[in-house]
Amino acid sequence: MGNETQAEDQEFAECDASARTVRFVAETHGAVWDTRRKVTPDGRGSRVQFTLAAHTPSTLKSLLFSLMSGVFREAMNKQVPALKGVCEGGAPRKASP
Numbered sequence: 001m002g003n004e005t006q007a008e009d010q011e012f013a014e015c016d017a018s019a020r021t022v023r024f025v026a027e028t029h030g031a032v033w034d035t036r037r038k039v040t041p042d043g044r045g046s047r048v049q050f051t052l053a054a055h056t057p058s059t060l061k062s063l064l065f066s067l068m069s070g071v072f073r074e075a076m077n078k079q080v081p082a083l084k085g086v087c088e089g090g091a092p093r094k095a096s097p
Helices: 059-067 069-077 080-087
Strands: 011-016 021-028 031-042 045-055
Touching: 045 059, 045 069, 045 080, 059 069
Parallel strands: none
Antiparallel strands: 011 021, 021 031, 031 045
């Protein structure tokens, strides 16, 4: 465990430019991960809202995913600096460990 990182392929599922939303889907470890991002104006900048859902036929995995929601939230928040860098037209910023 520790600092291991496992890369997973995500499929670009849909993009609605007028609604400023994008959706990615990945299937791994017996679950379908559905990630949505919505960008809305916020003062002079923008706000990004992340939504992550995990769909699995396994009751045990569903329970574990619910219990681990805080861990998932923290991992999603680490992606924000890289996304911010791209949105601001600069080079992607490395996510902090």
